[in-house]
Amino acid sequence: MMGTKTLAQMREELRRKLSETGEDPIAWLEKRIAAHKTRNVRTDVLESIKRVLERRSRKKHPKSKAKARA
């Protein structure tokens, strides 16, 4: 089941969790993305999280499209 927590609630919980690193969540994610890229390690999950935290609300139109496994 999807559960009843909204996306906004989950986003805030994860933002709080990331703040426990002592850094700004976006800065922390950007630092990890840069570090992973230099080591040729995949960054798609880090980048997904960063996009969700940066996104204020879901835009209905237009939506970007990408292949699911890109």
Place this chain on the structure above:
Amino acid sequence: MADRSPPPLTGAQRRIRHSRVARIARKLGFVGAVEYRHVYSKSGGAQYGQGQTAADDLLIVYAEAFDRDANPDDFSLTAILAHECGHQILARHQRIARQVKGKLSDASEEILAAVLGSLLCEEVEDQDNLTLQAAAILADHGQSAAVAIQRIQGLRTLFEELL
């Protein structure tokens, strides 16, 4: 939401909702019956039920899925259905089902369903939101954000290879 009833719909409006969820579910790869029930469920909007075979499986979508879809700060209908399709993959995909059968806690199953669901979505935004859901559930169960993200990345890579 759960304490009240959804606003009434005409028969035609219900049929439109059913057609929409059936169309999205098929596009996401769901096998089995798809139903729309115009009630609030406390499930979050949809529920997967495992039948004797995949063709007997059932996806029930509830009124709150449409409420959530209309809320710009919540999951889209597609993301909600993709999460349930993730449950069907966990139950039906030969290699994945064999690996996980009887080994998953409820929370683990939700995490894996979210990761699988993220792989089924065409829209980047839905992919991202289900990825966040998986990480948030893991973090909610005591993992640090760094470990949660690393685990989700590992699962994503594994499922990409298996699907």
